[in-house]
Amino acid sequence: MGLFCGGRKAAAVTRRCGAQPTAMATSLITQNIIACIWDFDKTLIPEYMQTPLFRRYGIVEQDFWQETNAMIEEYRRRGYHVSGENGYLNHLLTYVKHGRLRGLNNKILRECGREIRFYPGLPEFFATAREWVREKPEFTKHEIKLEHYIVSTGLAEMVRGSAIAPFVDGIWGCEFIENPLPPGFVGQKEFEIEAEAEIAQIGAVIDNTTKTRALFEINKGTNKNAEIDVNANIAPEDRRIPFQNMIYIADGPSDVPSFSVVKKNGGKAYAVYNPDNAAEFEQNDRLRQVDRIDHYGPADYTATSPTARWLKMHVQAMCARIAGDRESDISRKVSRPPRHLNVKPEKKNPAAPKAVQGELLTEEPGNGGR
Secondary structure: OOOEEOOEEHHHHHHHHOOOOOOOOOOOOOOOEEEEEEOOEOOOEOOOOOHHHHHHHOOOHHHHHHHHHHHHHHHHHOOOOOOHHHHHHHHHHHHHHOOOOOOOOHHHHHHHHOOOOOOOOOOHHHHHHHHHHHOOHHHHHOOOEEEEEEEEEEEHHHHHHOOOHHHOOEEEEEEEEEOOOOOOHHHOOOOOOOOOOOEEEEEEOOOOOOHHHHHHHHHHOOOOOOOOOOOOOOOHHHOOOOHHHEEEEEOOHHHHHHHHHHHHOOOEEEEEEOOOOHHHHHHHHHHHHOOOOOEEEEOOOOOOOHHHHHHHHHHHHHHHHHHHHHHHHHHHHOOOOOEEOOOOHHHOOOOOOOOOOOOEEOOOOOOOOO
């Protein structure tokens, strides 16, 4: 039976009666995605990702980083403020300009990315972790998914060229531009593009503070829907991946801003260290003592390692919470249908009218409490 307005079905006379269509209710199946968010250098790999690049061009890596630090300090004495990330990116461009990195472009960066060496268990661990959310029927019932994101102060093109790229759902990193647009380009119809272009400008910079912006983009779903601005005011229940569904994994103090954002908002923070480096172990222990992280372990991602076990335990704990919340939400929002009351024979009252015995009960108000 349809709804009526003035004796006619509402569907047929909405316009005449002045009624407005009812907005569709939001789905109960939301926020069922878990995100593992990874730093890159010293977290997934034992060295800096630029190592293969310097090796290709015959540059002594230690000299480059010493020059970068000295350059930033020299600029500071001159009254310029240059961040560490801008400093090393600009110094790479200076190397290109002076011929030390002649011909360097994004294609070469991706090629160098293929030479990046990962810690034990990677990249296969990323695929294995996705299966954790399918190991129990209650997890699959609610279609829980696990996504991997990399947020790095390194070079995004090198990550894209690495062996782990096919296993991740998004990459944040520093970017370079080839063939910068010239002055007056707005009025031009065609642009000259060099076949053998070199990187010439910085396109994007990720530092340890702006990493937190990436976390909010993942949280709100900006990375999946460009219509959503990261600065938009979005209710917690409408965000794609709530912070309590996140685990942030990184190697040390430089990631404290990201650790703090995730941990303070109900997610988990996990630090890793090189098993061969005692100083990194002590550093992580200090982070735990001051409550910056939830736990720490070796950068070993083989199936039986402490790190793999801890991550699996907490991913599946998140799955259980999501499934439990979803079941509670459904129970709260969905009322039981009308049902028949089956009265046992010995309880029947022979004097009662037959209509009362086995009468139809509903749970709607106005039925006299039946």
